Each structure stands twice: as structure tokens, then as C-alpha cells.
Amino acid sequence: MLSLVLWAAGASVAPAQEPDPAEGRELYIDSCASCHGAEGEGAEHGPSLVGVGAASVDFYLRTGRMPLANESQQAVKKEPAFDDAQIESLVAYVSSLGEGPPIPEVDTATAELSAGQELFRDNCSACHGAAGAGGAVGSNAFAPSLLETDPVQIAEATIVGPGQMPKFAFEEEALNDLVGYVTYLQDVPEPGGEDIGRVGPVAEGFVAWVAGMGALIAISMFVGRKRERSPAEPDQA
Amino acid sequence: MLKWLDERLGAGHWARKGLKKVFPDHWAFLLGEVALFCFVVLVATGVYLTLFFRPDATPVIYDGPYRALRGQEMSAAYESVLRLSFEVRAGLLMRQIHHWAALIFVASIVVHAMRVFFTGAFRKPREINWLVGVSLLIFAIGMGFTGYSLPDDLLSGTGLRIAYSVMLSIPFIGPYITFLVFGGEFPTEGIISRLFVMHVMLLPALVIGLITVHLGILWRQKHAQFRGPGRTEGNVVGKAFWPSQVFKSTGLMLLVAAVLAALGGLVQINGVWAYGPFDPTAVSGPAQPDWYVGWLEGGLRLFPAWEWTLFGVTIPSAFVPGVVIPGLVFTILALWPFIEQRITKDYEVHNLLDRPRDVPWRTAVGTAGFLYMGLLTIAGGNDVLALTFNIPVEGITWFLRVALLVVPVVGGMIAYRVCKELQVGGDHPLRRRRGTVLRRTTSGGFEEVH
Numbered sequence: 070m071l072s073l074v075l076w077a078a079g080a081s082v083a084p085a086q087e088p089d090p091a092e093g094r095e096l097y098i099d100s101c102a103s104c105h106g107a108e109g110e111g112a113e114h115g116p117s118l119v120g121v122g123a124a125s126v127d128f129y130l131r132t133g134r135m136p137l138a139n140e141s142q143q144a145v146k147k148e149p150a151f152d153d154a155q156i157e158s159l160v161a162y163v164s165s166l167g168e169g170p171p172i173p174e175v176d177t178a179t180a181e182l183s184a185g186q187e188l189f190r191d192n193c194s195a196c197h198g199a200a201g202a203g204g205a206v207g208s209n210a211f212a213p214s215l216l217e218t219d220p221v222q223i224a225e226a227t228i229v230g231p232g233q234m235p236k237f238a239f240e241e242e243a244l245n246d247l248v249g250y251v252t253y254l255q256d257v258p259e260p261g262g263e264d265i266g267r268v269g270p271v272a273e274g275f276v277a278w279v280a281g282m283g284a285l286i287a288i289s290m291f292v293g294r295k296r297e298r299s300p301a302e303p304d305q306a
Numbered sequence: 307m308l309k310w311l312d313e314r315l316g317a318g319h320w321a322r323k324g325l326k327k328v329f330p331d332h333w334a335f336l337l338g339e340v341a342l343f344c345f346v347v348l349v350a351t352g353v354y355l356t357l358f359f360r361p362d363a364t365p366v367i368y369d370g371p372y373r374a375l376r377g378q379e380m381s382a383a384y385e386s387v388l389r390l391s392f393e394v395r396a397g398l399l400m401r402q403i404h405h406w407a408a409l410i411f412v413a414s415i416v417v418h419a420m421r422v423f424f425t426g427a428f429r430k431p432r433e434i435n436w437l438v439g440v441s442l443l444i445f446a447i448g449m450g451f452t453g454y455s456l457p458d459d460l461l462s463g464t465g466l467r468i469a470y471s472v473m474l475s476i477p478f479i480g481p482y483i484t485f486l487v488f489g490g491e492f493p494t495e496g497i498i499s500r501l502f503v504m505h506v507m508l509l510p511a512l513v514i515g516l517i518t519v520h521l522g523i524l525w526r527q528k529h530a531q532f533r534g535p536g537r538t539e540g541n542v543v544g545k546a547f548w549p550s551q552v553f554k555s556t557g558l559m560l561l562v563a564a565v566l567a568a569l570g571g572l573v574q575i576n577g578v579w580a581y582g583p584f585d586p587t588a589v590s591g592p593a594q595p596d597w598y599v600g601w602l603e604g605g606l607r608l609f610p611a612w613e614w615t616l617f618g619v620t621i622p623s624a625f626v627p628g629v630v631i632p633g634l635v636f637t638i639l640a641l642w643p644f645i646e647q648r649i650t651k652d653y654e655v656h657n658l659l660d661r662p663r664d665v666p667w668r669t670a671v672g673t674a675g676f677l678y679m680g681l682l683t684i685a686g687g688n689d690v691l692a693l694t695f696n697i698p699v700e701g702i703t704w705f706l707r708v709a710l711l712v713v714p715v716v717g718g719m720i721a722y723r724v725c726k727e728l729q730v731g732g733d734h735p736l737r738r739r740r741g742t743v744l745r746r747t748t749s750g751g752f753e754e755v756h
């Protein structure tokens with residue numbers, strides 16, 4: 070019975086229609102053309118989208134980075150402006166404008182964690198931090214935290230290089246290992262207890278002073294307090 | 307039994323006198339004891355860690371339970387820290403207690419030194435003990451830095467590289483010093499074992515020796531005390547060592563150990579597995595040292611990239627913030643009792659302490675110095691601040707450059723004013739009633755009640 074319901078539910082959504090580039094074009098004209106030009110050729114406020122590829126469009130739309138409110142600021146992750154179907158048709162339309170990298174396929178279950186760790190350490194941790202918590206890059210740019218990002222978007226960002234980030238041309242397998250390691254970081258067990266922001270010694274020093282030294286000063290005041298009722302005869306030496 | 311000992315050692319007289327030693331009654335006098343007990347915890351946990359740590363740079367292939375590093379090449383030192391963290395019973399707990407204790411050890415030394423400074427406890431006859439204390443602070447920082455560098459992870463390797471470069475920046479003799487210390491060009495095979503010898507033998511021996519001298523001098527000179535009824539330059543008013551102070555100190559020691567154990571058990575510190583093994587071609591961000599080295603890092607980050615050429619030798623920009631400024635800071639700190647004596651022309655013996663307000667200019671200088679060091683420490687974490695508060699890192703750097711010149715001066719002036727006002731107002735600032743009491747008069751107006 071249950072499976073029948075599921076089958077029926079699946080069937081009602083599933084007629085896996087190919088996303089419609091024409092529908093995508095309508096959305097494009099409404100939401101993107103004012104900056105990127107009527108045919109994606111680029112304009113004063115936005116770069117050309119010809120040949121950026123499905124990976125790029127999918128990344129920017131699914132992480133909510135596009136549409137962008139203020140082009141002078143770094144695009145940040147927010148609620149996507151479009152639903153799944155709309156994103157798919159936009160991706161179909163923009164990738165029809167020219168050849169570009171497709172949406173990569175990732176399967177984190179088959180990823181080699183240790184190989185991914187090495188790639189991450191050599192290529193990513195300088196900006197995104199050893200634990201993927203993000204970091205400041207300078208000139209008003211920052212590398213965002215990777216701890217809330219979906220695996221496919223991590224792979225897309227790696228090959229697309231959004232904003233200030235460089236593009237990385239990894240082999241398919243290496244890319245999968247890397248994404249596997251980042252997903253592992255998102256859910257890494259913290260064997261040592263409470264994790265304090267995963268930014269290293271700055272947070273540790275703060276806790277040492279505020280919680281540790283604070284508690285010990287309070288304890289010293291408690292242990293060394295003057296007791297009113299104790300006999301007032303001082304010993305002298 | 308006691309008689310038996312006394313007949314052989316003749317210790318009865320000495321012990322009786324010792325047990326009656328008078329300890330003045332003020333909580334601030336316990337801060338040095340907090341540092342001492344942190345050190346006790348450090349030795350205890352450190353011995354445990356030494357049983358499992360291998361100070362060895364030989365490359366090995368990791369085959370332990372931490373999946374994300376399995377199959378990677380790393381030094382035996384790093385591998386042993388991973389084993390200590392994931393396989394040795396209570397190993398991670400001991401590591402974490404040790405690390406928290408190290409951070410809080412230096413913090414409590416700093417707070418203790420501030421108590422001594424702001425109450426003028428370093429004045430004659432205690433100048434020697436001030437010098438011993440400053441040396442202890444320096445050696446404690448040295449122990450901290452060598453310990454931080456031992457695991458041979460990517461973060462601590464970056465710190466060592468900075469230390470190497472700073473040493474190298476010393477004009478003329480820099481290259482010789484770095485080769486002496488590191489045994490070659492960075493990264494060297496031998497540095498981990500050299501640091502290990504420093505960390506577990508030389509520095510602890512020095513620190514234990516100096517603590518003994520510190521307490522011996524304290525015992526000999528007796529405690530300084532705050533002014534109060536019945537207290538003179540010639541006496542000490544308080545409770546005897548036995549039983550009052552013994553129980554207080556024992557309780558304090560247990561509470562210090564409890565706080566450190568709680569932090570070590572509940573809050574993760576320095577998860578070295580996340581950084582990965584040291585690799586000279588990689589660096590991870592944000593890269594900071596432990597807090598007590600943060601001011602040196604901050605100096606390097608704030609100081610402009612100025613390079614001079616002197617007698618045909620380039621003086622790298624790391625020299626001034628990395629060598630000159632810390633040298634000046636510790637020199638002034640160490641010589642402060644003599645500098646102050648020179649200024650005040652006061653060559654008397656002082657066993658009665660000042661309150662900070664009693665000597666406004668000293669309090670102002672101390673406040674300025676504290677703010678200067680504090681700002682440098684903040685600058686050491688400028689990238690973390692930039693990310694946390696979402697402001698550009700260059701903005702923070704420029705703000706701090708200006709603040710470093712302005713804030714200590716203004717802060718010192720404010721401290722001076724506050725001291726002067728307290729001298730007039732009299733009450734302790736925390737106990738003073740704030741605001742004024744108003745009384746409503748029958749005619750509906752208000753008047754102040756004094």
C-alpha cells in the first residue's frame with residue numbers, strides 16, 4: 070500500500086521532463102538580463118555568461134549568490150531565489166549559449182578521505198582554514214565557511230572558481246576525494262569535546278582567559294575572602 | 307617519629323618557625339599560587355605525555371584509526387601525537403589538560419605580575435625577586451612555544467618557520483644563530499629532538515630552579531602587605547602557615563586542578579589531526595600561535611614592510627617587530643624597579659604595598675603598557691577578527707596601527723585621572739554607590755541627599 074502511494078506520488082512529479090530552455094529564457098529576461106545582457110553577452114554591470122557552463126550557473130543559483138543585490142560586494146550564500154525546476158531551466162538556457170563545464174557528479178561514499186585531505190591541505194586550507202571554517206583573504210574578500218555547503222556545490226565551486234577563488238582542474242576522481250573530505254569535515258567527530266569555532270589558537274586563548282583565568286580569579290577571591298566571624302587576633306611575626 | 311627526625315636533622319626549630327610563618331590575608335596574594343599549581347599540573351600531565359611522544363623526524367606511513375590521514379607520510383613525532391590522541395588511554399585528555407594548563411599558566415603569571423606591579427611590590431628589597439619573576443615569565447613563554455611546536459603538525463611548523471625567519475633577520479649574526487639553533491636550513495631533521503630537550507629538560511629545570519629561588523626569597527623577605535590597622539613596615543599581619551594557609555593553599559590547588567581538568571575534558575584544544583602533518587610547501591589559515599606569543603605575531607602583522615640597508619647588509623622588516631620590540635619590552639619590564647627608583651629617588655625599604663591609586667603615574671604607565679601589549683595581541687588575530695565581524699582585514703590593520711600609538715597614551719591618562727579622583731573620593735571603585743540619591747520635597751521639587 071505504502072509503496073503504491075509512493076509510486077503514485079513519484080509518478081505525479083516524475084514525468085522527468087527535460088528542463089525547458091525557453092522557460093529558462095523567460096526567467097532569465099526577468100531576473101538576469103538587466104546585468105548580464107539580453108542574450109547573456111554581458112553588459113555594464115555583469116560579465117558575459119556565454120560558455121560559463123552548467124556548473125557555474127547551478128552553483129551561483131543554488132547557493133543563492135545570484136541574483137546579486139550589490140555588485141561591489143562579494144556574493145554571499147543565501148536562500149536561493151528560484152525553486153529547483155526554475156534553476157534547472159535557467160541552467161538549461163544559459164548552458165545553451167555556449168560550451169562550458171557541466172555539473173560534476175560526486176559520490177562521497179566512494180571518496181578516498183586521505184587523498185582528499187592532502188588535496189585540501191595543499192590547495193584549500195590556506196584560505197578556507199584547516200577545518201573549512203572559512204578565512205579572511207584580504208582586499209575585502211573572504212573565503213566562506215564550507216561547513217554548510219552541499220557536495221555538488223563544493224565540486225562546482227572548485228572547477229568554476231567563483232569570485233576571487235582560483236579555478237582548479239582536478240581529475241574527476243581527485244575532485245570526488247576532495248569533496249568527500251570536505252563533507253567529512255562538515256560532520257567530523259570532535260573527540261576532544263566542545264569545538265570552539267575551529268579557528269585555532271585565537272578562540273583557545275579567548276577561552277583560556279575568559280573561562281579559565283576568569284574562573285581562577287573568582288576562585289582566588291573565594292578562597293582568599295576575609296571571613297568576618299573569624300577571631301580578630303592577628304598573628305604577628 | 308618527629309622526635310627521631312629532630313634528633314637527626316635538627317629540623318625542629320626550623321620547622322616550628324616555618325609553620326608559624328605569617329601569610330597576609332588578601333585574595334590577590336593567591337594569584338602566584340595559581341601559577342604554581344598550574345605548573346604542578348603541567349609537570350604531572352607532561353610526564354604522562356612524555357611516555358608516548360616520540361621526538362623523531364623520521365618519516366613513517368600512518369596506519370592508525372584516523373581515516374582522513376591513513377596512508378600519508380608524516381614524521382614519527384606527528385604520528386605519535388595522533389596515537390596519543392586516538393589510541394592511548396586518556397591520552398587526548400592528558401594532552402588537552404596539558405595544553406589548557408600551559409595557556410592558563412602563562413595567563414596566571416601575567417595576572418600575578420600585574421598585581422605585583424600595580425601594588426609596587428617590586429620595590430626595595432624585592433627587586434631580585436622581580437627579576438626572577440620576569441625570567442620565569444620568559445621561560446614559561448619559551449616552554450609554551452617549544453611545546454606548541456613539538457607535534458610537528460602543519461600549524462606549528464608554520465610557527466617554527468616564522469621563528470626561524472625572525473632569528474634569521476638579526477643583522478650580521480642571524481644566519482649563525484639560526485644554524486646553531488636549527489642545525490641547518492629550515493626545515494631540519496633535528497629540530498624536533500632539539501625542541502624536545504628544551505621543553506622537557508632544560509626549561510623545566512630552569513623553571514623549577516627559579517621557582518625555588520622565587521619562593522625562597524619570598525620566605526626570607528616575608529610577605530609584603532597592604533596598609534591597615536596594626537600593619538607597619540616592620541611586621542606582617544595575617545594567618546599562620548599552619549593550619550590556615552596550608553588548608554587554603556591545598557584547597558586552591560585542588561580547585562586549580564579541577565578547572566584545568568574540566569577544560570581539558572570538555573573543550574577541544576589544538577586538534578592537530580585537522581591540520582595534517584607539516585609540509586613545507588603548504589600553509590593553512592588562520593595561522594596563529596598560542597595567545598602568549600600572539601603579541602609577537604601581532605607586531606609582525608602591524609609593522610610596515612620597511613627594509614633598510616646598513617653597511618651593505620639588508621635589515622629585513624621582521625627585525626624591528628620580531629627582535630627589537632620584544633627585546634625592549636622585556637628589558638623595560640625587567641629593569642622597572644630600577645627605573646622607578648631612578649625617577650622617584652626613593653631608596654627606602656617598602657614592606658607596605660601601594661594601592662594602584664596611591665601612585666597614579668605608575669598605574670598610568672602600567673595601564674599604557676598593558677593596552678599596548680593587548681592591542682598587539684589582538685593584531686595577531688586580525689584575520690580571525692575580520693572573518694568573525696565581517697570587516698576587511700586591511701581596515702583592522704590600519705585601525706590597530708593608529709590605535710597602537712593613541713590608545714595607550716589616552717588609556718594611561720584616563721587611568722591617571724581615575725586614580726586622582728579615587729584619592730579624593732576614597733571608596734573602592736567597585737563598592738561605591740553609583741549615582742546620587744534624590745529626595746522629593748513637599749513642594750514637588752527634588753534635592754540631592756548627601
